Amino acid sequence: MDSDPALLADMLHHRTGSLPAGSPVALPLTPASTYALPGTIDAPFTYGRAGGPTWSALEEALGVLEQAETVVLPSGMAAISAVLLTHLTRGDRVLLPSDGYYATRRLAEQFLTPVGVEVVLRPTAEYAQQDLDGFTVVLVETPSNPALDLCDIAEVSARAHAAGALVVVDNTTLTPLGQRPLELGADVVVASDTKAPNGHSDALLGHVATRRPDVLERVRQWRTLAGGIPGQLETWLVHRGLETLELRFDRMCSSALVLAERLEEHPATRDVVHPGLPSHPQHELASRQMARAGSLIGFALPDAETAERFLERARRVVSATSFGGVHTSAERRARWGDAVPEGFVRLSVGCEPTEELWADLEQALRGLG
Template sequence: MAAQEHTSKSGFETRAIHAGYDPDPTTGAVIPPIFATSTYKQDGVGGLRGGYEYSRSGNPTRTALEGNIAALEEGERGFAFASGLAAEDTLVRGLLAPGDHVVFPNDAYGGTFRLFDKVERLWGIDHTPVGHAPEDVRAAIRPGTTKMVWVETPTNPLLNIVDIEAVAAVAHEAGALLVVDNTFASPYLQQPLTLGADVVVHSTTKYCGGHSDVVGGAVVVRDLDLAERIAFHHNAMGAVAGPFDSWLTLRGLRTLALRMERHSENAERVVEFLTRHPAVSHVYYPGLPDHPGHEVAARQMRRFGGMVSFRVTGGEAQALAVCERAEVFTLGESLGGVESLIEHPGRMTHASVAGTELEVPSDLVRLSVGIETADDLIGDLDRALHGAAAPDSLTR
């Protein structure tokens, strides 16, 4: 299954539809088949057809996804994993060794913090949580020991912004790799490799898949030597995406541009409402002119995305009540699906950072704004903030 050549000169939407797969030469199928096979017939000992021998090492459906997401991130090679955390673990243990040090964001996703703090630390990899400014990163670097700088932008759940180009310069000056978790932005809104990052990581469960029906992860790089190191550990550690999961994620990527535009439009409407509401004390959204990272976000992102966080005036009890009263917004973890989700980070997605310097405010509510009718989303939040129930017409 030879992939078409689609360079960065092709438009994003064109790459999303065509990159990674040519129509099947036998049937003309325009969508990649789901190759539900574990092994492949060889034409003699060592005579592989298309390079495939065993589906942990390679599967045509996964190859199509990997080529597609690499093209969307303007990278040279992509790798599809069973989950975002599987991608992170393989990346860290594949590129680092015991005794190495990682500079790490001080408001990272709770699962990523747990991975570094409870798993990688036992393997001998240390980390230092720091702020997002380049000078904070520089101050935390340990000469000769820091081998990786890890950033999220926007961060989860406080939506801080990192200047990728500036932090890349700091990391490279120290001889360290810059890894950017691009999950919140997606490849449509931001392409970190073009700004100097060495590695991009995704939880493809989120915006890339986009329909809350698949769990997956991805890593994309530009440097082919680095790609070979990751490829070895991808196969050796084995946390690869299965063919059906790969197919679902690839299906999601084909509509990513359309969905991200609608997510962003709806989020902007929701933010406009929240900033005027008397029960809301603070709104976190990089599209707001007074957001401390607004200028950087405007420079390195196409739009500001579908994630919104806010704090309520009544403390934790009110935040929990808002989450429980919402009806159109579904109370649930994860993000990036077509449906809107609401959650309490302190009790849910970020419970693992409670009691640490990454602990999030107890009155914080996080929204993943979906693609429903914006007026319905705003009405639902208004009722939840006032303690009223949604009408039956919205909840049937």
């Protein structure tokens, strides 16, 4: 499933067609909290908590890529919590990945379980075996972060819908260019645009995309009334980042595949995981469901100390959490409590020239393992 080139061009030109002569071609940053409002309140913008031109521009651009209406939120977690907290109430059941981004589980355990929502955790690769009867919301994260396991979005969506559940896909690891959950039958996409869509490690942001007007309305109301809103500068930065997403993501994914293949052959590493490798246990599903295999690679070194030595030695890999940025970065995920071996490294491949990166990884791995 490839991303449609027309959508990329439409996204880039989403506002240029209607520009009056003399307007800036770049999106203006509009830091307004209140808007002129004489007489009735029937105006496109009224007060900053309800909307503004910078948010609208980003929502439009993301909407072109998602082919759905979008709501921007101040972070990926704000997008996830907006959907979960507006669709779950006492007595409901939610299915979450036990191997997905840890903050989603923590959110559920700390704020949904205490109000009487039953939180069920299953590994992503076992969603296919999970009976979905009785669930209100099924949240899928594929590829899961950090172990990069997959599940079949179309198959889970069909079964979840038969059971009456809302299907939410966290599409952070792939972006709309790498995977299109709404086309595969999911109801809602949630994503952290802090990662590749912004891509420059200088802003947090998230979005919800859906073709369901009821979901859209609830999430918009939540944003306005709960009051956690994206900053104008962050929104503007992500709009700017999105304009080069395709170029960056292309380099990142192509490099990641090359590096994953070489890491797999390297004597110091073991258990190299990347959905583009034929050795990935769900490689066939990856080829069917994903347009790109993503920019993340997982691999194990013998122990925590060896992994830390690798991170210290690598000069073109910044030791940092998060992923999707122009700078290649890596970290030992066990330090956050993820259920991975102590020596497991998650590598986020950035935009450096591929051979420069490989030369650096090779020198950092020399003699380890």
